[in-house]
Amino acid sequence: MKRFDVAVIPGDGIGREVVPAGQRILDLVAKVHGGFRFRYKAYPWSCAYYVKHGAMMPTDGLRRLGDSDAIFLGAVGFPGVPDHVSLWGLLIPIRRGFQQYACVRPVKLLPGVRSPLAGRAPQDIDFIVVRENNEGEYSSMGGRIYSETPHEVVTQLNLFTRRGTERIIRYAFELARRKKKKKVTSATKSNGIIYSMPFWDEVFWQVAKEYRGIAAEQMHIDALSARFVTHPQNFGVVVGSNLFGDILTDLGAAIAGSIGIGASANLNPEKRYPSCFEPVHGSAPDIVGKGVANPLGQIWSGALMLEHLGYAAAHDLVVKAMIAALNAGIKTPDLGGRAKTTDVTRAVAAEIRRLAR
Numbered sequence: 001m002k003r004f005d006v007a008v009i010p011g012d013g014i015g016r017e018v019v020p021a022g023q024r025i026l027d028l029v030a031k032v033h034g035g036f037r038f039r040y041k042a043y044p045w046s047c048a049y050y051v052k053h054g055a056m057m058p059t060d061g062l063r064r065l066g067d068s069d070a071i072f073l074g075a076v077g078f079p080g081v082p083d084h085v086s087l088w089g090l091l092i093p094i095r096r097g098f099q100q101y102a103c104v105r106p107v108k109l110l111p112g113v114r115s116p117l118a119g120r121a122p123q124d125i126d127f128i129v130v131r132e133n134n135e136g137e138y139s140s141m142g143g144r145i146y147s148e149t150p151h152e153v154v155t156q157l158n159l160f161t162r163r164g165t166e167r168i169i170r171y172a173f174e175l176a177r178r179k180k181k182k183k184v185t186s187a188t189k190s191n192g193i194i195y196s197m198p199f200w201d202e203v204f205w206q207v208a209k210e211y212r213g214i215a216a217e218q219m220h221i222d223a224l225s226a227r228f229v230t231h232p233q234n235f236g237v238v239v240g241s242n243l244f245g246d247i248l249t250d251l252g253a254a255i256a257g258s259i260g261i262g263a264s265a266n267l268n269p270e271k272r273y274p275s276c277f278e279p280v281h282g283s284a285p286d287i288v289g290k291g292v293a294n295p296l297g298q299i300w301s302g303a304l305m306l307e308h309l310g311y312a313a314a315h316d317l318v319v320k321a322m323i324a325a326l327n328a329g330i331k332t333p334d335l336g337g338r339a340k341t342t343d344v345t346r347a348v349a350a351e352i353r354r355l356a357r
Contacts, residue, residue, distance in 0.1 A: 002036040004309060007068040007274070012046045013283025014293035015074020021295035021345040022072065022302040025318060028349050029306065032356035033314045047078040047086055056089030062097040070305050071276040074298065075283035095133050098273035100266035101164065102171050103131035103245060104304070105280065107252030112326030113335060115257050117229060125256055127235035128175060131245025132168040133266055135159045138242045160196045165203045171269060172239035173211045179236050183215040184208070187224050187240030187248060200241065224248070228255060253280055260294030260334045265304040275308055277301040291340045294332040296322055299348060321351035
């Protein structure tokens with residue numbers, strides 16, 4: 001039987017509530033599917049850890065995680081610790097240290113969920129956003145001089161390499177080959193950003209020429225954001241830089257009904273390093289301890305982990321179980337229901353057992 005070693009980082013806030021739910025579903029799927037199992041090792045790295053130790057994780061944190069087959073993460077960030085400290089102290093080092101250059105986030109209106117967009121059905125919202133995850137606008141290049149004076153100057157440099165740009169765009173086209181809608185849309189802003197975005201466009205069209213059977217288009221980020229709202233049915237795979245992809249994926253989760261459902265995979269596609277799987281909802285300090293956190297984002301992220309590890313059928317089983325639970329009306333308050341975190345988890349587990357019979 002194949003065993004996968006999974007590093008578990010519940011992190012902050014509701015991460016500590018939804019990660020156990022995700023683990024329960026993963027273990028159940030392993031049991032009913034057969035052929036594999038999980039061994040977990042938990043790490044307490046979080047904002048609370050930062051307050052106590054002055055760092056989000058130990059200096060050898062990446063070395064400890066490096067032996068894992070995957071990383072299952074809950075949430076990062078909490079009031080009292082600046083967001084740039086928590087993010088750059090834990091999540092970004094994981095993404096960059098393990099070359100998780102492809103952030104893949106499905107945007108899918110699940111049956112049983114109501115979109116805030118009027119009249120939209122599940123077939124209208126079903127696409128994937130691929131975000132460049134290692135460079136772009138989120139570089140650590142820049143600085144400040146003359147701080148706290150009228151002459152203060154701040155610089156922030158964007159970093160776009162041909163290697164990084166080409167590999168993420170190529171990944172998007174390869175992903176589109178497996179989609180029913182064989183289309184890739186590139187997010188750009190080359191009418192206003194004079195160097196990096198024209199370069200991005202050039203690489204996009206160079207790669208597109210190699211994929212004759214896949215439709216390709218580029219759209220400026222402002223118009224593209226509007227089209228997410230007005231014409232979501234037009235998209236198959238959307239690829240964007242680090243910043244553009246970050247913004248688009250949260251918008252995508254919102255039009256799909258709730259950010260509480262949003263799942264993501266931070267992938268090292270070559271599998272030379274562990275990939276990281278996390279929901280997009282954040283730590284949600286306003287609902288911590290109330291038992292109403294939506295576990296579906298974490299559960300779906302676990303399904304993406306199953307798919308990445310080679311078990312596509314297990315991924316499909318989890319998604320089908322989620323849909324069945326939602327159709328039965330088992331929903332947390334963010335979806336208009338009254339169910340608790342534990343209620344949703346139990347319902348998904350029951351549907352997995354039923355579907356696996």
